[in-house]
Amino acid sequence: MAVLRLRFTKTKRDKLAQVLWILNWISVVTGVILFSLGLFLKVEINKRGELMAERDIQYVPNMLIAVGIIACAINFLGGKICYDCVDTTKFLRWKLIMLPYIICTFFFTFCVLVGALMCYSMHGELEESLNLGLAEAIRFYKDTDTPGRCFLKRTVDMLHIEFQCCGNNGYKDWFQIQWISNRYLDMSKKEVADRLRSNVEGKYLIDGVPFSCCNINSPRPCIQQQITNNSAHFNYEHQTEELNLWMKGCRQALLEYYTHIMQSIGLTVLITWLFELSVLTGVRYLQTSLENVLRQGDLDSESDGWLLENSFMETARTNLNIIKSLGKSNQIDTQPKA
Amino acid sequence: MLLKIKFSQQRRVHLAQGLWLLSWMAVMWGVIIFCLGVYLKTELLRRAEVMDNTEIHVVPNILMMVGLASIGTNWVASRACQDSLDATRFPRWKVFLLAWFAVAAVLCCLLIAVVVLSYALQGSLEESLKVGLRNGIRFYKDTDVPGRCFQKETIDRLQMEFRCCGNSNFKDWFEVQWVNNRYLDFTSKDVKDRIRSNVDGRYLLDGVPFSCCNPASPRPCLQLQLTDNSAHYNYEYQSEELNLYSRGCRQALTDYFMELMNSTGPGVLSVVLIQLSVCLSLRYLQTAVEGAMALEDPEGDSEGYLLEKGVKETIEDLKANALKMLKFGQVDPNAAEGSSEAADAEKAEKTASPTPAS
Numbered sequence: 077m078a079v080l081r082l083r084f085t086k087t088k089r090d091k092l093a094q095v096l097w098i099l100n101w102i103s104v105v106t107g108v109i110l111f112s113l114g115l116f117l118k119v120e121i122n123k124r125g126e127l128m129a130e131r132d133i134q135y136v137p138n139m140l141i142a143v144g145i146i147a148c149a150i151n152f153l154g155g156k157i158c159y160d161c162v163d164t165t166k167f168l169r170w171k172l173i174m175l176p177y178i179i180c181t182f183f184f185t186f187c188v189l190v191g192a193l194m195c196y197s198m199h200g201e202l203e204e205s206l207n208l209g210l211a212e213a214i215r216f217y218k219d220t221d222t223p224g225r226c227f228l229k230r231t232v233d234m235l236h237i238e239f240q241c242c243g244n245n246g247y248k249d250w251f252q253i254q255w256i257s258n259r260y261l262d263m264s265k266k267e268v269a270d271r272l273r274s275n276v277e278g279k280y281l282i283d284g285v286p287f288s289c290c291n292i293n294s295p296r297p298c299i300q301q302q303i304t305n306n307s308a309h310f311n312y313e314h315q316t317e318e319l320n321l322w323m324k325g326c327r328q329a330l331l332e333y334y335t336h337i338m339q340s341i342g343l344t345v346l347i348t349w350l351f352e353l354s355v356l357t358g359v360r361y362l363q364t365s366l367e368n369v370l371r372q373g374d375l376d377s378e379s380d381g382w383l384l385e386n387s388f389m390e391t392a393r394t395n396l397n398i399i400k401s402l403g404k405s406n407q408i409d410t411q412p413k414a
Numbered sequence: 415m416l417l418k419i420k421f422s423q424q425r426r427v428h429l430a431q432g433l434w435l436l437s438w439m440a441v442m443w444g445v446i447i448f449c450l451g452v453y454l455k456t457e458l459l460r461r462a463e464v465m466d467n468t469e470i471h472v473v474p475n476i477l478m479m480v481g482l483a484s485i486g487t488n489w490v491a492s493r494a495c496q497d498s499l500d501a502t503r504f505p506r507w508k509v510f511l512l513a514w515f516a517v518a519a520v521l522c523c524l525l526i527a528v529v530v531l532s533y534a535l536q537g538s539l540e541e542s543l544k545v546g547l548r549n550g551i552r553f554y555k556d557t558d559v560p561g562r563c564f565q566k567e568t569i570d571r572l573q574m575e576f577r578c579c580g581n582s583n584f585k586d587w588f589e590v591q592w593v594n595n596r597y598l599d600f601t602s603k604d605v606k607d608r609i610r611s612n613v614d615g616r617y618l619l620d621g622v623p624f625s626c627c628n629p630a631s632p633r634p635c636l637q638l639q640l641t642d643n644s645a646h647y648n649y650e651y652q653s654e655e656l657n658l659y660s661r662g663c664r665q666a667l668t669d670y671f672m673e674l675m676n677s678t679g680p681g682v683l684s685v686v687l688i689q690l691s692v693c694l695s696l697r698y699l700q701t702a703v704e705g706a707m708a709l710e711d712p713e714g715d716s717e718g719y720l721l722e723k724g725v726k727e728t729i730e731d732l733k734a735n736a737l738k739m740l741k742f743g744q745v746d747p748n749a750a751e752g753s754s755e756a757a758d759a760e761k762a763e764k765t766a767s768p769t770p771a772s
Contacts, residue, residue, distance in 0.1 A: 233629035
């Protein structure tokens with residue numbers, strides 16, 4: 077009892093081979109698209125590499141790149157095979173390779189599916205990485221004289237301006253760290269000395285934020301210093317003022333950005349997976365129908381094509397037996413010879 | 415004949431095929447020129463709020479027009495090519511082709527004019543930006559006046575995007591009140607002093623908006639009391655270069671647009687070259703095919719040329735034709751007298767000489 081048996085005339089077989097040839101070439105193009113999507117994601121993650129802590133998130137773009145390249149190769153081979161299948165004499169060349177090819181491609185489509193699912197699962201790791209990375213970056217904002225960290229100020233400022241965000245969770249993160257380097261603090265002034273003394277760790281903390289947190293949509297010139305002090309500014313109320321600074325935290329802004337990219341990529345990979353699966357089904361039908369034709373002997377006659385020769389359970393049983401007998405081939409047969 | 419070339423039938427066929435490909439390539443280039451014009455126009459429109467006049471828009475307008483016209487003319491050329499090898503269909507192109515050459519010449523002239531204009535209008539662009547930016551900076555504080563409420567956002571975005579400050583430099587902000595009166599505490603002594611010390615009653619300070627801040631500065635941005643060295647620790651106003659953007663926005667925008675227009679220069683010049691080559695090839699094809707049709711054996715060799723007579727003679731011919739067309743409307747007094755005299759002479763002849771019949 078074959079699974080999904082279909083009857084194929086000679087013209088139907090030829091047409092199937094031609095259509096599959098074209099579809100395989102389209103699949104090569106989708107393989108290239110997968111590769112470039114992986115490359116794009118890799119570049120985007122590396123661009124903000126300074127703001128991400130060491131976490132294992134590079135595996136997603138690497139997987140996509142590998143899958144893309146393998147998809148190109150497999151579908152290129154598939155295209156060649158289908159092109160030759162139109163001519164039955166050429167099919168004999170490929171006869172032995174086709175079944176392993178189909179099995180390999182079947183397992184490969186699983187890889188594509190895993191790649192798609194990974195895109196959606198990266199979310200948690202990415203959030204952790206961004207949380208730690210941004211906290212570090214904000215702490216080292218003032219260290220423009222330390223080699224290796226001297227560009228962190230510029231990176232954080234450009235991040236605020238580009239993604240329209242402030243701080244890690246919000247602008248109040250800047251109140252908890254010293255973001256003005258000691259080089260620019262006049263230690264002889266009373267006010268500075270007071271602030272330093274009032275802090276346990278001797279840090280100069282102020283209720284102010286860097287200029288890059290300023291919201292350009294505010295109707296009022298930006299208030300960066302003494303943000304929590306309502307009396308320091310005319311007609312200003314700290315609790316109700318929403319347009320003065322960017323309200324969103326940079327972690328959330330970056331997370332939204334990357335989630336959006338990865339959801340689009342994930343969707344594209346899923347569509348590619350479905351396409352690959354359908355091409356594989358077509359190739360399987362082509363293979364079985366051509367083999368049946370050769371078995372019947374008459375090359376122009378009709379033949380059956382199927383997905384599996386016997387039912388699913390029987391095929392599984394037969395394959396298990398084959399695997400078991402392979403395992404047993406090394407054992408000595410304990411049954412005495414009659 | 416000017417620049418004669420001999421054409422066999424096969425050469426004519428090759429010429430027609432090559433010209434067909436060349437004219438489709440020219441159509442593609444026409445599309446590219448049109449897209450360049452559209453891109454330039456959108457960039458200019460995006461910054462229209464800081465520009466005073468739209469004189470500079472003539473460059474993208476001409477580019478778009480020429481792009482469209484070039485698509486049309488080169489498509490016509492490809493149709494003429496297709497018909498050129500068919501002896502029944504080619505004769506009706508004769509008059510069209512004359513008009514076509516005129517249009518192609520006009521297009522080439524316009525393209526060269528565009529390249530010249532893009533350099534010549536730089537001064538006008540700078541003037542327009544100067545006035546536009548000055549107004550933008552003046553109305554920066556008017557976020558409550560309808561029609562000007564987005565001026566602040568526009569100027570802030572511009573300064574951050576182009577990394578510039580003010581019109582010529584950051585000192586332009588010292589001459590303008592950029593803090594709205596709504597946010598000034600008029601009971602405070604400092605505010606009252608400042609306003610009284612100014613002739614026009616404006617609140618001027620030696621500070622700039624936050625968008626002038628340079629993120630590349632190693633120090634947190636200093637926006638206020640910029641000229642006062644003692645207001646900030648370890649700060650010297652004259653030698654501080656990294657704190658704010660040192661370039662003026664007028665300079666930044668002019669540089670940006672000039673670069674944009676100069677980068678279209680090579681594209682435009684290559685279109686001119688392609689158009690000229692299409693022109694020349696079509697002329698050769700036309701004369702060769704016409705020559706072949708005039709022969710007894712249409713498949714034989716014919717000559718193709720650029721001009722039938724020499725350059726001087728062709729110009730004289732054109733002048734004579736033009737004058738004839740101009741004179742067409744006028745009544746020629748000499749001719750009228752001459753014709754009446756001739757008529758009289760004829761009558762006299764008739765009466766003088768008896769008719770042979772009688």
